[in-house]
Amino acid sequence: MPELIAEVERLSLVIEVGGMPVRVNTSDPGFLGMLQNRYTGFLSDSGQPEIEFDVDLVPPNSANPDADVHVSQRLGLWCLTRGDFRAEWEPAAGRGWIRQSANPYSIDSVLRIVHTLVLARQGGFLLHSASAIRDGKAFLFAGVSGAGKTTISRLAPPDATLLTDEISYVRRQDSGYVAFGTPFTGELAKVGENVSAPVAALYLLAQGPENRIDPIPHPEAARSLLANVLFFAEDEDLVQLAFHSALEFVSRVPVSRLTFVPDARVWELIR
Amino acid sequence: MSRLYVARNPRVAARSLDGEMMIMSGRDSTLFTLNRTATILWQAADGATPLDEIVEHKICPEFDVEPAVALHDAEALARELAGHEILQVSEQPIPPRNAPSGESR
Numbered sequence: 001m002p003e004l005i006a007e008v009e010r011l012s013l014v015i016e017v018g019g020m021p022v023r024v025n026t027s028d029p030g031f032l033g034m035l036q037n038r039y040t041g042f043l044s045d046s047g048q049p050e051i052e053f054d055v056d057l058v059p060p061n062s063a064n065p066d067a068d069v070h071v072s073q074r075l076g077l078w079c080l081t082r083g084d085f086r087a088e089w090e091p092a093a094g095r096g097w098i099r100q101s102a103n104p105y106s107i108d109s110v111l112r113i114v115h116t117l118v119l120a121r122q123g124g125f126l127l128h129s130a131s132a133i134r135d136g137k138a139f140l141f142a143g144v145s146g147a148g149k150t151t152i153s154r155l156a157p158p159d160a161t162l163l164t165d166e167i168s169y170v171r172r173q174d175s176g177y178v179a180f181g182t183p184f185t186g187e188l189a190k191v192g193e194n195v196s197a198p199v200a201a202l203y204l205l206a207q208g209p210e211n212r213i214d215p216i217p218h219p220e221a222a223r224s225l226l227a228n229v230l231f232f233a234e235d236e237d238l239v240q241l242a243f244h245s246a247l248e249f250v251s252r253v254p255v256s257r258l259t260f261v262p263d264a265r266v267w268e269l270i271r
Numbered sequence: 272m273s274r275l276y277v278a279r280n281p282r283v284a285a286r287s288l289d290g291e292m293m294i295m296s297g298r299d300s301t302l303f304t305l306n307r308t309a310t311i312l313w314q315a316a317d318g319a320t321p322l323d324e325i326v327e328h329k330i331c332p333e334f335d336v337e338p339a340v341a342l343h344d345a346e347a348l349a350r351e352l353a354g355h356e357i358l359q360v361s362e363q364p365i366p367p368r369n370a371p372s373g374e375s376r
Contacts, residue, residue, distance in 0.1 A: 219291040219304065226295075226302055236297030240284035243295040243302075247286050 015111065016044035018169040018180040019196075020118060022111065023049035028057050031102045038104040041194045042183045051089070051114065053096050053107075060101040071113055071232040080113050080232075082106075089114060112167065112184060113232050120238045123172030123245045126230040129202070130186075131168040131179050133161040138179035138197040139270055140168050141258065142228045143205035148260065150187040152205065155264045164192040167230065170199065172245070177253060202249075203258035203270075211266045214257045221255035222247050277325070277349050277358050278318030278365035285313070294357055303357060307333070309348060316358055318365030322349060 011032045012025040021044050026032055036043065067083035078096075080087040085106040089096030096114075100106035116126050129142035130149040134157075141152045153165035163169075163179055166186030171178050177199040181192035204216065204224050216224070225246045233239070260266035279285070285294045292310040294303045305313055308330060315325040326342045334341065352358040359365055 218289045219293060222288055222293060223302065223304075231300070236282055239295060239297045239300050243284040243293075244286065247288055247293065251288070 013039075014044040014046050014049050015039045015042055015183075016046060016194075017042055017111070017182055018115060018119075018124075018171055020051070020115065021046035021049040022114070023052040024055060024107065025052065026055045026057065028055075028102060031055065031057060034102065034104050035107070038108070039183050041181075041191055049094075050118075051094050051096065053087070053089070053098050053110070055107065056097060056099045057102050058099055060103075069109070069113065069232050070234070071117070072234045078114075078117065080110060082109065085110060089117075091117075108184070112230065115169070116230050117233060117238065119169075119171065120231070120233070120241045120245065123241075123248065124170050124177070125242065125245055125249075126182075126184075127168045127170055127225070128166070128228040128230065129168040130165045131163040131192075132156050133163060133179075133193075133195065133197040134159060134267075134270060136197055137200035138163065139200055140170070140179060140202040141205050142168075142202060142224070144228075147205040148207050148262070149205065151207075151262050152258075152260070152266065153186075153190075155262070155267060157264065157267050160267065160270075161193050161195060162190065163195070165190065170249070172248075173198075175252070177249060199253055202253055202255045204255065206257055206259045207262065208259035209261065211260045211269055212258075213269055214259070216255050216257055218250050218255075221250040225250055225255070273362045274321040274323060275346060275349065276318055276320070276361050276364050277312065277316040277322055277353075278361075278367075279313060279316050280356055280359055281368045283357055296356060298356065301355070303355065308345075309352065312345060312348060312352070313358070316349075318359070318367055322346065 010025050012023055014021045014023045064083040069082045071080050078089045085100040087098040087110050098110050119125050129140045130153045131140045150165050163181040167182050167184035169180040169182045178196050179199050180196040181194045183191045231242050282297045283294050292305040311329050315329045326345045330341050349360050353360045
């Protein structure tokens, strides 16, 4: 009797953001190529990924990618759902699966969520902010949509290395914090550089008639930071950890308001 | 008249920052900043000390206010904080669970 079960070739790549390698397995060469293009600069040859996802591709449907995300944990298994994807991840096993259509946006969201969950237990976070390295120091520029994240990124001088124009990756390290480049883009649609540096300052962006920096009291800084931290989990323990991480951050990193007119001279203040 | 007891809800995260007590609900991530009176009440809410004793020993010395008025206001405040699930309020002492101090970390 002939062998009826054909072994499906497994294709994979490793996406490493913030020093955390994540292996993605698929059986679809086209999807693999899509990911290789999407995560150029963040692909790794690490043989020991911290997390491994099998992607189960399904036909495209009319599901709404702007639908609410639900992220919950039960008995050590995280369940992530949105209109366009469903995923499960078991941290203890370091494995999970993602069911989505062949597009780069769904898995991008899954990766962002998983990174927030991992970082929350390590004192770090993803932040709605642009970030860049200058003179070996990382600077974060946070603000709501329209506050100027894209503008400050576009105005960055040649000696500044852009880490992201949209989602900053902040990891607790020793007595301080380190910012990493991310492939998570905003309006610039430009992937950040895959480098890192100690965080020197967080600026809360505001556009105004002059370029100036004003210190912000810790409580106000904490409120503003918490308003910009990406957090999806419906989990009391992680909420508490995220709260303490944010307050710890503002206790250790200078937070100021950066008011700027949209021209390159604002970068004369960023050193 | 029965006595009221108040206890910190262990399901919230709390921390003082430059003298401001900040509290986040673990249930829905709502962030609260307590005023001076609420901070005193929060820090003294051990579940064992009756509210009238907290008012007499912790609140009245801080504010120029009649004890009866202070107790009335403190009861209203305690019930408001309980409504936000920041505090627990009971007519019986509340056994400690896992939030023994004024800050959860």
